[in-house]
Amino acid sequence: MTYADWLREDRLPHIYCAGCGNGTVINCTLNALDRMGWKKEETIFVSGIGCSSRAPGYIVTDSLHTTHGRALAFATGIKMANPALHVVVFTGDGDLAAIGGNHFIHACRRNIDLTVVCMNNQIYGMTGGQGSPTTPRGALSTTTPYGSQEPAFDLCELASAAGANFVSRWTSYHVKELTRAVHTGFETPGFSFIEALVQCPTNYGRRNKFRNVMDQIEYFKTHGILLQKVKRLREEGKPIPDDAIVLGDFVQRNRAAMGVRR
Amino acid sequence: MQGNTACAEGALAAGCRFFGGYPITPSTEVAEHMAAKLPKTGGVFIQMEDEIAGIAAVIGASWTGMRAMTATSGPGFSLMMENIGFAVMTETPCVLVNIQRGGPSTGQPTMSAQGDMFQCRFGSHGDYSIIALSPSSVQEMYELTIKSFDLADRFRVPVFLMADEIIGHMRERIEIPPSVPRVERKPLARGVLPFHPDEDLVPGFPQFGMGYGVHVTGLTHDERGYPCTTSPSLHEELVKRLVAKIESARHEIADYRVTNPDAEVVFITYGSPARSVEQVIHDNPSDRVGHLRFRVVWPFPEKTLWEFPNARVFLVPEQNLGQMAREIERHTSVPVISLPKLGGALHTPEELKRAMEAWR
Amino acid sequence: MRHEVRFSGFGGQGIILSAVILGRAAVMYDGNYAVQTQVYGPEARGGASMSAVIIDDQPILYPKVTTPDIFVIMSQEGYEKYGVQAGENAVMILDSSLVHSRPRCRYVEIPATREAKQTLGRDIVANIIMLGALVKVSGVVGETAIERAILDSVPKGTESLNLKAMKLGFELAEKGNTV
Ligand SMILES: Cc1ncc(C[n+]2csc(CCOP(=O)(O)OP(=O)(O)O)c2C)c(N)n1
Ligand code: SF4
Ligand SMILES: [Mg+2]
Numbered sequence: 169m170t171y172a173d174w175l176r177e178d179r180l181p182h183i184y185c186a187g188c189g190n191g192t193v194i195n196c197t198l199n200a201l202d203r204m205g206w207k208k209e210e211t212i213f214v215s216g217i218g219c220s221s222r223a224p225g226y227i228v229t230d231s232l233h234t235t236h237g238r239a240l241a242f243a244t245g246i247k248m249a250n251p252a253l254h255v256v257v258f259t260g261d262g263d264l265a266a267i268g269g270n271h272f273i274h275a276c277r278r279n280i281d282l283t284v285v286c287m288n289n290q291i292y293g294m295t296g297g298q299g300s301p302t303t304p305r306g307a308l309s310t311t312t313p314y315g316s317q318e319p320a321f322d323l324c325e326l327a328s329a330a331g332a333n334f335v336s337r338w339t340s341y342h343v344k345e346l347t348r349a350v351h352t353g354f355e356t357p358g359f360s361f362i363e364a365l366v367q368c369p370t371n372y373g374r375r376n377k378f379r380n381v382m383d384q385i386e387y388f389k390t391h392g393i394l395l396q397k398v399k400r401l402r403e404e405g406k407p408i409p410d411d412a413i414v415l416g417d418f419v420q421r422n423r424a425a426m427g428v429r430r
Numbered sequence: 431m432q433g434n435t436a437c438a439e440g441a442l443a444a445g446c447r448f449f450g451g452y453p454i455t456p457s458t459e460v461a462e463h464m465a466a467k468l469p470k471t472g473g474v475f476i477q478m479e480d481e482i483a484g485i486a487a488v489i490g491a492s493w494t495g496m497r498a499m500t501a502t503s504g505p506g507f508s509l510m511m512e513n514i515g516f517a518v519m520t521e522t523p524c525v526l527v528n529i530q531r532g533g534p535s536t537g538q539p540t541m542s543a544q545g546d547m548f549q550c551r552f553g554s555h556g557d558y559s560i561i562a563l564s565p566s567s568v569q570e571m572y573e574l575t576i577k578s579f580d581l582a583d584r585f586r587v588p589v590f591l592m593a594d595e596i597i598g599h600m601r602e603r604i605e606i607p608p609s610v611p612r613v614e615r616k617p618l619a620r621g622v623l624p625f626h627p628d629e630d631l632v633p634g635f636p637q638f639g640m641g642y643g644v645h646v647t648g649l650t651h652d653e654r655g656y657p658c659t660t661s662p663s664l665h666e667e668l669v670k671r672l673v674a675k676i677e678s679a680r681h682e683i684a685d686y687r688v689t690n691p692d693a694e695v696v697f698i699t700y701g702s703p704a705r706s707v708e709q710v711i712h713d714n715p716s717d718r719v720g721h722l723r724f725r726v727v728w729p730f731p732e733k734t735l736w737e738f739p740n741a742r743v744f745l746v747p748e749q750n751l752g753q754m755a756r757e758i759e760r761h762t763s764v765p766v767i768s769l770p771k772l773g774g775a776l777h778t779p780e781e782l783k784r785a786m787e788a789w790r
Numbered sequence: 791m792r793h794e795v796r797f798s799g800f801g802g803q804g805i806i807l808s809a810v811i812l813g814r815a816a817v818m819y820d821g822n823y824a825v826q827t828q829v830y831g832p833e834a835r836g837g838a839s840m841s842a843v844i845i846d847d848q849p850i851l852y853p854k855v856t857t858p859d860i861f862v863i864m865s866q867e868g869y870e871k872y873g874v875q876a877g878e879n880a881v882m883i884l885d886s887s888l889v890h891s892r893p894r895c896r897y898v899e900i901p902a903t904r905e906a907k908q909t910l911g912r913d914i915v916a917n918i919i920m921l922g923a924l925v926k927v928s929g930v931v932g933e934t935a936i937e938r939a940i941l942d943s944v945p946k947g948t949e950s951l952n953l954k955a956m957k958l959g960f961e962l963a964e965k966g967n968t969v
Contacts, residue, residue, distance in 0.1 A: 176645075179656060209641035214490070225645050225657060230638040232493060233647035233657075234486065235516050241483035245490025245498070246638065248474045249448050253494070253639050274479040456830065540830035600853055601810060601826035603817040702853070709852035776854050 171198035174208070179226050184219065187381035189340035189366025193287050194223050196343055196364075197256070200351035204254075211254045214243040216268060218294045219368075220260035220287035237267030240275040243282050247427040251281070254354070261288040261302040265321050269301070276330030276359050279425040283353040283360045286323060289368035297371030304411075308375040323363050324418045333358030333425060335418040339365040339388035342415065349417065358425030365413060388413065433571040433598040434459035434501075437527055437591065438467065440575030441499055443610045446525070447473035448498035450487030452480050452506060455539045456595040457529035460501035481506035485513040489522045493646065495615070495637040497579050501527035505536060507546055508553075514588055515554030516648045518672060521625075521633065523582035523615060525575070526550075527591040529598035530749075532774055541774025542595035544701055544749040550590045551728050557669050559676035561683060562590040562728040564700035565597055569604045574725060580613040581683065585675060586632050592727065594749060596702040596776055618642060623653040631675035676729050684731035686724050693720025694742045695789050698758060700724040702776055703747040709779040710786065719786060727754065732761035743789045745769055747777045792846040793930050794855045798872040799864030799885075801839050804917035808862065809841035811921060811939045812931060816845045818942075819935035825853040838871040845930050860928050862920050863889055864902070883924050883963075885916065892969070898927050899967040905958060915955035918944075922959020923966065933960070 175198070184190050201211065213224035217236035224231035234242045239257050247255045264272050264286050275282065291309055292298040299309040299316050302323065306315040327335045334356040336349035346364055353360030367373055367384035378384035393408070395416035401408050431439070438460050441449075449464040461477070468475040474491070478484045484500045491498040502510065507528050517524055532538030533545050546553075550562050561581050563574045575591055582589040618624055618634030624644040627633045636642035649657040650665045658664050676683070689711060697707040697719065704723045711719050720738050724731075735744070735758065744766045746755040752768030759766040769785050771777050795812060799805045806828050813824035828841035842855040861882040863873045869889050876882055876893045884892075886899035902919040906912060918940060925936045937956060944952045 178654075208643060210639060212638055225647065228643050230493075230636075230643060231645045232490065232520075232638075233645065233649070234489075235512050235648060238482060238486045238513065241478060241486035242490040244476065244478070244483070245448070245450055245487030245492075246494055247490075248476055248487070249491035249496045249498070250494040250639060270479050271483055274483070595830075596827070596853065599827065599830060601813055601824075602850065602853070603823055705851055705853050712851055776852075778854075778856060779852055 171195050171202055174198045174201065174227055174229070176226055176228050182226055183222060185370045187367065187369045188219070189289065189368065190220055190223065190287050192340040192343060193285060193346070193364045193366060194226065196347040197285055197350050198227070200347050200354060201256070203351055204354050206254050210252065211256065212246055213256050213258065214239050214246065215258040216260070216263035218260035218263045218292070220258055220289075220293070221263055223258040237263055238271060239263065240268060240271040240282070240284070244275060244278070244280055244427075247280055247282060251427050251429045255282050257282055257284040259284060259286050260293070261286065261290060261323070262292045262300040265301040265323055265326075273326065273330040276327050276332040276361070279331050279333055279358040279423055281357055281359070281425055281427040281429070283350065284362065285350060286361070286363045287366045288323065288363050289366045289372055291368055291372040293368045293371050297375065309372075324361070327361040328419045331359070331423065332361045332419065333423055334360040334420050336361070337363040337365070337415055337418070339392060339413065339415070340367060341385045341388040342392065345415070352417070352420070356420065357428045358423060431568055431604050432459060432601045433565075433568045433593065434529065435463050436568045436571040436604055437501070437575045437593070437598070438463035439606070440572040441525070441579070442467055442471060443572075443606075444497060444576040444579040445612060446497040446499050446579060447471065448488065448491035448496045449473070449475045449500065450478050450491065450498070451484040451500040451502060452478055454503045454506045456531055456598050457501045457503045457527065459598075460527055460529070481509040482513060485510040485517070485524075485526065488524050489513060489517050489520070492522050492524050493638045497583070499525040499527065501529065503529050503531045504533040504546060507549065511554045515556060515558065517588045518554065518558045518560065519648045520646050521586040521672070522588070523586050524588050525578045525582055525591065526588055527575070527593065530592065530594045532772070538774055540595065542702060542749055542776070543772070543774065544592070544594050544753070547592060547727065547750065547753040550592055557673060559673045559729055560588055560590060561585065561676060561726065562592050563685070563725060564592045564727050565725070566699070566701050566704040566723065567597065568600065568602045570725065571597060572604055572606065576610055577685070583615040584613050584632070585679070586635065587676060592701070594701045595774070624655045625651060626653045627671060627675070631671050631678070680729035680731050681733055683726055683729060684734060685726040686722060686731065686734050688737045689721035690718050691720065691737050692740055693718050693738060694740050695786050696720030696722060696738045696741045696744050697782070698722045698724070698744050698746045698754070700727050700754065701749070703749065706747065706777045706779050706782055710782050713779060714783070730757050730761070735762050735764075743767060745782075745785055745789070747771065747782060792844065792848075792850075793860060793928070794858040795843045795845070795860040795862065795924070795930065796840065796855055796858040796872060797842065797862045797864075798838055798840045798868030799917075800837065800867065803839075803864050804914070805839045805864065806841045807943065808917045808921050809843045811936070811943045812924070813843045813845070814942060815931040815935040815939035816843070819938050820931050822847050823850050825850045827854060838865065838868045840868070840872050860924065860930065862924055864916065864920060866890055881927060883920060883927060885920060897969055898923065898963060899969070900959070900962050902959070902962070905962065906955065909958060910951065910955055912951060915952060918952050918955035919959040919962065922956040923963035924959075926960045926963035
């Protein structure tokens with residue numbers, strides 16, 4: 169099988185804008201899934217509300233497209249009720265970190281056996297480009313017309329501090345690494361969190377000096393910096409650029425987890 | 431046995447194997463009892479981070495085929511509203527217990543009320559219908575919880591056990607039957623579209639993990655389950671079916687008790703005020719006082735009012751400012767007199783007798 | 791034969807447990823009907839706490855106590871809040887070590903807290919002494935019924951202590967100062 173076998177052909181064309189980064193993340197996730205050899209009937213996709221959360225609707229497995237911010241709570245119910253199912257959650261930065269922030273930290277704390285893939289476009293895509301908790305300081309959105317004044321969340325630091333067993337960040341440029349990270353997430357018992365920075369040309373790129381899709385992907389490439397390197401720079405007392413995107417596996421551990429298949 | 435314990439015992443007897451919730455007075459004993467008992471039956475108890483998550487987890491569990499419930503009171507009930515609408519739209523069977531306390535807001539956490547009767551019916555956005563039951567004894571906390579699960583599975587709808595603090599917290603004698611018959615969820619027939627309704631307007635249930643490959647969404651969807659949010663006719667058809675599957679069965683769902691059908695003065699009750707009326711009738715046998723007591727409150731079975739052809743007045747004691755009185759009024763030309771009581775105390779038989787005497 | 795029993799004292803005395811035990815005795819061992827209710831809330835923790843039991847050989851309709859005929863009062867504040875209204879035909883069992891006032895109705899003085907401490911070495915069982923006295927004075931439930939209900943309800947390992955307390959309650963009621 170390939171990732172294409174996991175797609176619902178009768179749902180195409182999809183709703184994503186041309187150049188949207190979400191498609192890349194879906195492909196990476198399905199490729200990782202395919203490598204796992206999981207069966208369709210034992211895999212469940214769950215999501216909240218947003219462009220990113222529309223992804224399960226394009227996948228052939230059973231799927232639950234829920235309410236804004238609550239995907240992790242629904243997924244917790246499914247996984248606890250039937251630990252034999254593989255439960256994968258697609259979410260967005262607003263869905264996960266704003267309205268769903270509390271569910272996020274508690275799902276990490278419970279270390280419940282889910283794999284969560286967050287498509288972080290640093291904006292509310294679906295509602296037309298409002299600021300989110302991951303919108304960088306200074307970035308423009310329809311609700312931060314003078315540049316965001318708020319500090320942004322680092323979702324991976326949050327997940328690590330809250331207790332997740334596996335935490336990793338990549339971007340839509342880093343297809344191989346992202347696929348590997350999702351695969352590791354699937355293999356790891358407990359809560360796995362994979363953040364994928366994605367371009368939203370329609371609502372983020374356009375307002376923030378990424379004139380075309382490739383500009384933002386290029387930015388991911390040039391500003392990405394591996395976690396190991398960041399650690400080394402820190403040890404050497406050297407500065408880390410403000411706009412660096414720290415990439416890599418933040419934690420990989422084996423803490424006690426809930427909902428693991430027995 | 432305490433009312434809240436009887437509710438939990440009823441749930442267990444009905445085969446409920448999942449409880450997700452968040453503690454709140456005066457419902458907490460339901461959760462505590464489930465926390466103690468569920469693990470011993472192979473079930474799952476999980477205390478979630480809030481009531482939004484509680485109902486979400488219940489809905490998730492229900493899609494794996496489990497009977498699942500939550501229990502709460504006013505503030506938590508308010509938090510659940512969005513996901514209640516989700517359960518309605520996705521036709522997810524689940525049971526919500528509301529041990530009502532005084533509101534609005536934090537109000538009177540330890541005092542009885544019946545102020546959420548409209549909220550359970552209309553509290554989430556959009557048009558829809560649900561089923562709500564109201565117990566007036568500890569025995570009924572047990573029986574009606576079981577019935578709630580059967581109705582939820584039969585109609586694929588959230589079912590509300592709208593109890594009040596008095597019934598939830600009081601202890602009295604109950605009879606527990608040796609076994610409890612159970613209405614099973616009708617499975618989706620192979621080859622049928624997942625949201626294609628049968629003649630009873632209820633589609634078969636495509637349980638997760640059985641290979642149906644069903645997409646379940648709160649968006650307006652077609653019979654395949656796929657989002658389709660811009661067709662006025664599709665939306666109208668879906669919403670009308672969700673309402674009709676409940677409303678057209680309202681006389682089948684109806685569950686009520688009639689005393690003295692030839693009476694001219696008739697009390698209509700549900701929940702704890704029924705007990706005061708029963709006392710009045712018992713103490714004044716020669717007065718032939720009528721009593722219509724609802725065990726199912728929603729969908730409202732208006733034909734039950736015809737059980738009293740001689741009625742000159744309907745007296746409706748409630749622990750709210752006349753919520754069901756307002757509904758009853760819509761369906762009859764007989765004068766409907768609301769007898770509201772707020773603050774947590776139960777109407778005394780003397781109060782009701784006085785109200786009754788004014789009409790004789 | 792409807793009897794309405796009201797218990798009052800302060801939080802921690804086992805006022806609610808007493809009512810639960812009495813209701814249990816009536817239902818499980820005397821085959822009668824009973825409804826137990828209580829005042830919940832901040833009140834139940836600090837100040838005066840109250841619980842009630844209605845016992846009847848007929849099903850109980852109205853579940854709240856309106857005119858109790860039996861009072862068990864274990865604190866002065868409880869007396870003032872829940873005991874003063876006692877009607878003339880009522881009977882009150884009061885813990886004379888803690889309650890100073892006396893009602894207009896018939897009453898029995900039981901120095902339960904003092905006896906619990908001095909005779910049994912544990913003031914925690916004062917409520918069981920009161921329960922014993924209540925049964926002896928009023929006969930609302932049978933003596934074997936209350937004994938079995940107590941055994942059902944108290945923590946493991948404290949059965950004999952509680953039975954001693956109950957019997958002490960019987961004795962104190964027999965020789966108690968009935969006014
Ligand atoms: C309770 C609630 N509030 C607000 C909304 C409106 N809404 C829909 S999607 C969305 C933001 C989505 O942002 P994100 O999660 O980042 O997803 P993206 O579209 O960017 O992938 C909002 C606010 C909603 N659906 N529900
Ligand atoms: S709005 Fe942005 S996130 Fe949404 S589909 Fe378009 S490009 Fe993608
Ligand atoms: Mg976003």
